[in-house]
Amino acid sequence: MAQAPMLVRLYRGLTPLLLPLAWRSVSRKLTDQxxxxxxxxxxxxxxxxxxxxxxxxxxxxxxxxxxxxxxxxxxxxxxxxxxxxxxxxxxxxxxxxxxxxxxxxxxxxxxxxxxxxxxxxxxxxxxxxxxxxxxxxxxxxxxxxxxxxxxxxxxxxxxxxxxxxxxxxxxxxxxxxxxxxxxxxxxxxxxxxxxxxxxxxxxxxxxxxxxxxxxxxxPLAEDAATVAELAAALGGRPLWAASSTHAGEEEIILAAHRQLLERHPDLCLMLIPRHPDRGADIAAMIRATGMALARRSAGEMPGAGQQVFLADTLGELGSWYAVAPIVFMGGSLKPIGGHNPFEPADFGAALLTGPHVSNFTESYAPLFALGAAREVADAPEIATAVDDLLTRPEHLTAMRSAARSFADRRQAxxxxxxxxxxxxxxxxxxxxxxxxxxxx
Incomplete structure (x- = not known):
């Protein structure tokens, strides 16, 4: 093996001196957890x-x-x-x-x-x-x-x-x-x-x-009882989801939902923030729009008069995807890089995404080619895309079928x-x- 470059040898010599400081930091963090x-x-x-x-x-x-x-x-x-x-x-x-x-x-x-x-x-x-x-x-x-x-x-x-x-x-x-x-x-x-x-x-x-x-x-695990409870709470109301959203994206999603309610007054939005600890701030944001919400972290399910279901918990994403036929993937309206589209595709969801998907470029390319995903850039485009899927069931069926085909390639x-x-x-x-x- 070739001799190590000077920088590697220097690194080898310095790390023992820095080890006590590094150990103190990581051990404290692990102990605290x-x-x-x-x-x-x-x-x-x-x-x-x-x-x-x-x-x-x-x-x-x-x-x-x-x-x-x-x-x-x-x-x-x-x-x-x-x-x-x-x-x-x-x-x-x-x-x-x-x-x-x-x-x-x-x-x-x-x-x-x-x-x-x-x-x-x-x-x-x-x-x-x-x-x-x-x-x-x-x-x-x-x-x-x-x-x-x-x-x-x-x-x-x-x-x-x-x-x-x-x-x-x-x-x-x-x-x-x-x-x-x-x-x-x-x-x-x-x-x-x-x-x-x-x-x-x-x-x-x-x-x-x-x-x-x-x-x-x-595939994400789903809880049959939770799925049944949400389906019963919706009572046949149409549903779309916005998942893994970040600060600055919820405002756009809520604006799109307000537009959609004009044509689909019984429509429910399931809003799933990337970081559930932001739930209180997002709930206040929803109330400020005049829309009523149910909050999962409070043990609630969406009632007939509630336009938004805030799913601000961990570990239930599979159950939410099992119910949602249309899923917008967050982290994509802002230059964050996007989030995992495979998880909703496993459940046959029609996928919407913003333009910023650099972390999953190689994944979205076949999704777009198959017709399983559609790019949207702002609230009007999101509203138009969701409206199209709600009013043209043949489009929704085709996108969901394409998403399942994409997911089926997993084992190969x-x-x-x-x-x-x-x-x-x-x-x-x-x-x-x-x-x-x-x-x-």
């Missing part, structure tokens, strides 16, 4: 679980979104490699809690080691991963270099780098090339991510333009990803019975 001291010390590389026998594949994801996105991939790899064990690491208490609820077979969770020599080496000495898959933009130099040095092939899956990150790496081309040179495979979300990695010195033979990992995640995409990873990382299925365990 109810994590035990023993588990918090996993961030120092001190394992709280034994290493299982046989081959172990390590996945590292930064936080909630990345962790949940990778669980279905772990499940699929587990089916392909039935004698292989899995480890998933993350850095936040919330991600650990959610992973524990959805843990795939033969998998366990630990908090990731801080990127300093002692924690990383302690972690690797204990777990001895046979392959490592980092998710999205987790480019921690020591974690990467030390893992590769021990012979574990590395992949960066669902790879994407922010413009700021790319700009930073470009200032140090030798360091960027050295760090990226440790990977056997880059499986990117889209062509833009692939181009960024190539511009930073990634080996073109190792860069594969793939799909957004979130498109392979399992996942199988393709498993095959690509297995080839690049030399992961073979188990040997025939009696021939011993599967090996890397």
């Amino acid at each position: 109810g994590v035990s001291e023993a588990r918090a010390r996993e961030r120092l590389g001190q394992a709280t679980l034994p290493r299982p026998q046989g081959r172990l594949i390590w996945f590292h994801a930064a936080s909630v979104g990345e962790s949940l996105a990778v669980l279905q991939l772990i499940t699929a790899l587990g089916e392909h490699l039935p004698q292989t064990e899995f480890l998933i690491t993350s850095g936040t208490a919330t991600s650990a809690e959610l992973i524990a609820k959805r843990m795939p077979p033969r998998c366990r969770h630990q908090f990731a080691p801080l990127d300093a020599p002692a924690p990383v080496c302690r972690f690797l000495d204990h777990w001895r991963p046979d392959a490592a898959l980092l998710v999205e933009s987790e480019l921690w130099p020591l974690m990467i270099v030390e893992t590769a040095a021990r012979g574990a092939p590395l992949a960066l899956v669902n790879a994407r780098l922010s413009a700021k990150s790319v700009e930073g790496w470009r200032k140090w081309p030798r360091t960027a090339g050295y760090v990226l040179g440790q990977f056997a495979l880059f499986l990117t979300q889209n062509q833009a991510a692939a181009d960024n990695l190539l511009s930073l010195g990634a080996d073109p033979a190792r860069v594969v333009t793939g799909i957004n990992l979130k498109s392979t995640s399992a 995409s996942l199988d393709e990803m498993v095959a690509t990873l297995s080839t690049a990382l030399s992961l073979r299925p188990a040997a025939p019975a009696g021939a011993g365990p599967d090996q890397v």
Whole structure:
């Protein structure tokens, strides 16, 4: 292996000096969130679980979104490699809690080691991963270099780098090339991510333009009792939803809804903010328009005289999508980058979106091509689109059918990803019975 550039050597020398400060900060945060001291010390590389026998594949994801996105991939790899064990690491208490609820077979969770020599080496000495898959933009130099040095092939899956990150790496081309040179495979979300990695010195033979990992995640769970309760409360009233909305978007959605009420006086809007803790402010905003609302966080369902249902809770999104035939996806009227369109598509919702979907460009392209999604830019365009779907049921049926077709491609995409990873990382299925365990 080529000698590490000066910047990497400097980083290796400085991180032990910064470790006490970093440890103080992360341990306090984890403790405040109810994590035990023993588990918090996993961030120092001190394992709280034994290493299982046989081959172990390590996945590292930064936080909630990345962790949940990778669980279905772990499940699929587990089916392909039935004698292989899995480890998933993350850095936040919330991600650990959610992973524990959805843990795939033969998998366990630990908090990731801080990127300093002692924690990383302690972690690797204990777990001895046979392959490592980092998710999205987790480019921690020591974690990467030390893992590769021990012979574990590395992949960066669902790879994407922010413009700021790319700009930073470009200032140090030798360091960027050295760090990226440790990977056997880059499986990117889209062509833009692939181009960024190539511009930073990634080996073109190792860069594969793939799909957004979130498109392979399992469908959201729905609660049958909640679905039935909402359907009964609506009593046959038409419904549309605006999901994952941000500040500055709710005003536009409410303006569109007011226009729609002129033609559809019994129409109900289900407003699902991205951050439910904004519920009180949004409720005040709705009241200021003169529209009546029901608020889910208060245990309410929409009554006959309530034009807006504010769904300001967590964990019920699948139930809401199961009822809503039309869903506008937020984070797209403002330059935020959009949010996951796969989740409502799983339920066959006709999709509307604003123009700002840079985080899901590769996903919206086929949705537009199939006729499953429609772009809208402001309140009048939203109102026109929803009105069209309400008054022309054949248009709504066609869009919903196209959305289901898009969602049905999930398993084929996942199988393709498993095959690509297995080839690049030399992961073979188990040997025939009696021939011993599967090996890397």
